[in-house]
Amino acid sequence: MSQPNDILEPRLVAVDSYYLSVIDDRIQDLSNDAESLAMALSAITAADDTSKGVIVAVRSALLANGELASIVSEMLSGLILLPEIKVNDYE
Numbered sequence: 001m002s003q004p005n006d007i008l009e010p011r012l013v014a015v016d017s018y019y020l021s022v023i024d025d026r027i028q029d030l031s032n033d034a035e036s037l038a039m040a041l042s043a044i045t046a047a048d049d050t051s052k053g054v055i056v057a058v059r060s061a062l063l064a065n066g067e068l069a070s071i072v073s074e075m076l077s078g079l080i081l082l083p084e085i086k087v088n089d090y091e
Contacts, residue, residue: 017080024076027069034066 041059046052 020076020080024073024080027073027076031066031069031073034062034069038062038066 038059041055041062044055046055
């Protein structure tokens, strides 16, 4: 998308709920992968403080991204469950 969100005009768009559920599944995959990678980092033993700090920082970022992906997934699930509306065809 070439425009920043703050200059986009609000508009209705037609999106199939199946397509939204596929996107939601991919976001859930990203969340699960981030959490799995964070857990895998827990198994790494580092001797020096710098390496330990890097592992903690990367693990924290992965967990934060996993949580953010979960929030986005919940938002998409809410969109998927919205009732269908009738729109006039202006073709």
